[in-house]
Amino acid sequence: MTASAELDMAAEPQPPALSYPQLFLRFLRFGLMAWGGPVAQIAMLRKELVEEERWISSARFNRLLAVMQVLPGPEAHELCVHLGMRAKGRLGGMLAGLAFMLPGFLLMFALSWLYFAMDIQSSALGAAFLGVQVGVVAMIVRAVHRIGEHVLNDRWLWGLALGVGLASLLGASFWVVLPIAGVVYALAASGRQSLALVCAFIGVALATAVIWWSPGVQPGDVQAVGASAGPVALFLSGLKAGLLTFGGAYTAIPFLRNDAVGRGWMTDGQFLDGLALSGILPAPLIIFSTFVGYVGGGPIGALAMTAGVFLPTFSFSLILYDRLEAVLKVKQLHALLEGVAAGVVGLIAATTLQLGQATADLAPVLWPALVIFAGALAILYLWKSKLNIVAVIFAAGAAGWFAYG
Numbered sequence: 001m002t003a004s005a006e007l008d009m010a011a012e013p014q015p016p017a018l019s020y021p022q023l024f025l026r027f028l029r030f031g032l033m034a035w036g037g038p039v040a041q042i043a044m045l046r047k048e049l050v051e052e053e054r055w056i057s058s059a060r061f062n063r064l065l066a067v068m069q070v071l072p073g074p075e076a077h078e079l080c081v082h083l084g085m086r087a088k089g090r091l092g093g094m095l096a097g098l099a100f101m102l103p104g105f106l107l108m109f110a111l112s113w114l115y116f117a118m119d120i121q122s123s124a125l126g127a128a129f130l131g132v133q134v135g136v137v138a139m140i141v142r143a144v145h146r147i148g149e150h151v152l153n154d155r156w157l158w159g160l161a162l163g164v165g166l167a168s169l170l171g172a173s174f175w176v177v178l179p180i181a182g183v184v185y186a187l188a189a190s191g192r193q194s195l196a197l198v199c200a201f202i203g204v205a206l207a208t209a210v211i212w213w214s215p216g217v218q219p220g221d222v223q224a225v226g227a228s229a230g231p232v233a234l235f236l237s238g239l240k241a242g243l244l245t246f247g248g249a250y251t252a253i254p255f256l257r258n259d260a261v262g263r264g265w266m267t268d269g270q271f272l273d274g275l276a277l278s279g280i281l282p283a284p285l286i287i288f289s290t291f292v293g294y295v296g297g298g299p300i301g302a303l304a305m306t307a308g309v310f311l312p313t314f315s316f317s318l319i320l321y322d323r324l325e326a327v328l329k330v331k332q333l334h335a336l337l338e339g340v341a342a343g344v345v346g347l348i349a350a351t352t353l354q355l356g357q358a359t360a361d362l363a364p365v366l367w368p369a370l371v372i373f374a375g376a377l378a379i380l381y382l383w384k385s386k387l388n389i390v391a392v393i394f395a396a397g398a399a400g401w402f403a404y405g
Contacts, residue, residue: 012056012057013056015049015056015083016053016087018087018088020092023088023095023099024095024099025099027095027096027100028102030044030048030080030100031104031283032282033282034076034103034282034284035390037389038074038076038284039386041076041284042075045076045083055086056083064079069150071246072245072246072312073242073310073312073313074249074284074285074286076284077100077310080096080100081093081094081097081313082317084096085317097310097313097314101284101287101310104278104281104284105287105290105306107282108277108288109299111277111281112274112294112302113294115273115277116295125401127401127404127405128397128398129269129276130269130363130400131369131398131400131404132273132396132397132400133276134363134372134373135276135372135396136276136279136393136396137272137352137356137373138372138377138380138396139376140250140348141352142377142380142381143250144348147345147348148161151338151341151342151345152342156185157339157342160181160184160339160343161343161345161346161349163177163200163204163346164178164343165349166346166350168350169350169353170207172207174244174254174258176203176206177203177207177343178244178344178347180200180203180206180207181343182339182340183199184199185335185336185339186332186335186336187199190331190332228297228301229263229296230297231297231300231303231304232304234293234296234297234308235305235308236308237255237260237305238256238289238293238304238307238308238311239308239309239312241255241256241286241289241309242286242311242312244340244344246340246344249285249286250285251341251344252286253275254350255347256288256289257351260292260295265296266296268355269359270295271355272359273291275288279389279392279393280389280393286309289308290302290305290306293305293306364404365403365404368399368404369403371399371403372396372403376396379395
């Protein structure tokens with residue numbers, strides 16, 4: 001080791017000496033306390049591992065967080081994998097990541113079983129869950145606004161988000177529009193605006209051709225509910241969502257819904273119920289993928305879907321590790337990912353409109369749903385607390401019970 005490397009090691013704080021079981025239990029505790037979404041989860045990690053125990057310097061933690069926000073996957077989970085690897089190598093990273101997600105996974109697995117064992121939709125709780133579904137739509141609207149504030153930083157990104165959202169509503173596949181959005185912004189950010197415009201026009205023509213040549217598929221069309229999927233299909237569906245979750249777990253919604261509802265595994269109402277259940281658990285919101293997998297393929301399907309969703313979050317930290325911070329230095333790659341992220345914002349907005357329409361169609365009377373929606377938005381915007389999502393879910397459920405029960 002060179003003298004400069006030794007100096008860097010001395011300057012940078014190091015994690016304490018822990019055994020593998022101790023490391024697992026340390027991050028299992030974080031998993032049990034992971035309430036309040038990514039902001040609260042990251043704040044918890046920062047307070048205990050950066051400020052109190054000095055596993056890593058504050059400056060390096062901030063740089064890593066900036067990288068995690070560019071890469072797909074839940075940032076808090078990726079930080080756990082990275083910090084676990086920093087303490088005990090790759091096995092430590094795997095143990096830390098598994099421990100952090102384990103409580104949420106087990107609780108969601110149990111709730112998924114209970115949801116169907118009780119036949120919630122057909123029971124007296126159906127009215128309460130209709131209110132919850134309205135509240136979840138409000139949660140997604142708030143998330144679109146919040147993510148958009150961080151992602152849509154210039155006119156190009158706004159244009160890409162609007163274009164991708166409109167194309168999605170018209171029936172264009174995200175496999176077509178998202179890569180185009182990334183390439184367009186990479187060209188624009190490098191100063192080649194004319195070429196970016198040409199690429200955008202080509203993208204519009206390609207998306208139009210895809211819509212034209214798929215005359216039997218209309219926006220929002222789904223197969224008859226009741227279909228099931230094998231473990232491989234569920235794993236690949238989860239992997240696709242995991243690779244495209246730029247900007248937080250809410251960005252996985254359009255990709256999982258495209259498969260879960262589009263292929264007939266579940267209804268929009270059940271999809272929103274799964275999101276609501278994940279909101280009351282100590283876990284990354286992306287754990288709702290376990291519910292989707294359970295509906296699509298039973299217990300094995302839940303395992304397969306969860307493995308697919310979380311594989312990228314493990315892989316980026318375990319494979320790249322020391323190279324992660326270099327990602328931000330590759331300007332072309334950074335711009336490409338920003339363009340894709342802007343397109344994902346448009347996809348979530350389009351999906352939110354479709355979910356809102358589906359929920360409105362389920363309401364026997366529309367005005368109580370509108371009141372619940374407005375009240376949920378008010379709580380989310382005005383009450384700055386890590387428990388506001390939990391409050392919205394329970395308040396919307398109570399209002400739904402009162403209005404439709």
